Amino acid sequence: KPEEKKTTAVPAAFKEKPKDQIGLDGDRITVTCKVVGSPKPEITWFKNKQVIRKSKDFNMELNGETAKLTINDAYTEDSGDYSCEVWNEAGSQTSSFKITIKEKKGKMKRNRPKQKEEAKTEEEVRKEKRKSDAKKQAEQPAPEAAPAQSGITPIYEEEGPRRPLKVPPPSSGESTPTGPGSRKTSQPAIKLDVIDESGARVGHRKSSVVAPSVRKVKPNLEAHADAMAPVFLEKPENKLIIEGSSDFIEAVVDGNPFPQVTWLKGEKKVFEGPKFTYECDKSTGVVGLTIKKAKSDDESKYTLKISNPSGEERATFSIFVKSGKDDGIDFRNLLKHREHVKNKVDGESGERVDLRQVPEKNEDEFE
Incomplete structure (x- = not known):
């Protein structure tokens, strides 16, 4: 069989770069450049970093090494910063130039009618280029996988034993359940200020008493028409x-x-x-x-x-x-005792009783 010739990729580059152009309103403006590269390069023209599309106003050509950008009927608004990007699989190169269109003396300024479609930005063109390259790679056949050795069964990650999930340790203020179905939790101890006789804070201590009440959101009242x-x-x-x-x-x-x-x-x-x-x-x-x-x-x-x-x-x-x-008093029992004594005083003799005196706990009395 005859040997196949190996072609070496050559990055796209400019052999002759585009030059600045100056013209008058209504003139035909042509910008030319020469490009080289292997494989054959592609060319994109930009105005103010926006892609120029082929239309009745703009025409783009590529014949051999010569590329042309033609403005068929130039307007003053065509003035601006232009660039030409040449690229292929091996590389890319960009060259910038300016086009200046001046008004004709004695004639009114013209404005080009707005195009229906907005020009694509340079970034959008690059994205489309990357998508097309990815599509070409996806269409290529995938390489065949190497056959497994005899007597060896490949083990994939999803077929292996699963590791047990790591349960994070309980945060501070929470207790670990002691048995199945247990939902026991403990509230964190709060710090209470220790106040002396003058009302000054002299320190703090821990207490198992629940923190002060928490406000609940209440619904709005209904409107009343009558008193x-x-x-x-x-x-x-x-x-x-x-x-x-x-x-x-x-x-x-x-x-x-x-x-x-x-x-x-x-x-x-x-x-x-x-x-x-x-x-x-x-x-x-x-x-x-x-x-x-x-x-x-x-x-x-x-x-x-x-x-x-x-x-x-x-x-x-x-x-x-x-x-x-912290005198170790059962304050739930004390609260019941005080309420019981108050009711007794109000309902019977009106005798004054020292409510600070804590009686011995009697379960039968308050049940």
């Missing part, structure tokens, strides 16, 4: 507050017109200031009382009074202040 007496949708609840910390008490009320809200400590009105602040949202009906840096003097029976021209309603609740010292 409506005040009513409690949610009454305030008793609150146990750590001494030196802040917390809030809230309720949900309704009425038309919206009721006036008054907070009472015992029989005295609670005024806003450094210790207490009010909150009132007429759209949701949420009214709140925030107590800051609670002290033992704040422990008392409170009343929330709501009123409007149609009537008045009251709801009572108690605030208990837990000492900052």
Whole structure:
């Protein structure tokens, strides 16, 4: 068989680069250049980095080594920065030049009608070129795989044993389940400020007490066309507050017109200031009382009074202040004891009882 001639690829390059052109409005402008390369190079012309397409205004030719760009009817707006890119599989080269079109004296300036399609940018042309090259490679037949050796079965990654998934360790504040189906979790301990008699912070300690209450989002109230007496949708609840910390008490009320809200400590009105602040949202009906840096003097029976021209309603609740010292008292039992004693005092003799005295735990008494 005759030996096949091996051709060496030659990168595309300019043998003669395009030169700047100057003309008048309405002239025919021709730009020429010569290119070489193997395989035969292709040419793309650009104006201001946008591809020039063949049309009735622009004509591109490539005969042998000579390439031409012709503007059949030049307008002043054709002035600008041009470039010519020549490329093949072995390489590419770009050359820039300028075209200047001047107005003719005594004639009005002309404007070229806008083309329907916008010219492609230089980047879009490169993308299309890469796509066409990838398509050509995909059409080429894939090389045959080498046959497996006798007696050896190839093992692919997906056929091998799967590794067990790594379970991340539990984050701080979460406990690991102790058995199947277990969902036990633990809340992180909070730090409580230790306050001396003067009210100054002298340190902090850890406590297992749950953090202060979290506010819940309430839905908006329904609009009322007729007058409506005040009513409690949610009454305030008793609150146990750590001494030196802040917390809030809230309720949900309704009425038309919206009721006036008054907070009472015992029989005295609670005024806003450094210790207490009010909150009132007429759209949701949420009214709140925030107590800051609670002290033992704040422990008392409170009343929330709501009123409007149609009537008045009251709801009572108690605030208990837990000492900052960890004395090992069961405060759930203490809370039950205090509530029990208060009801007994109000309902019977009115005898004053020291609520700070903790009785021995008696399960039968509070069940």
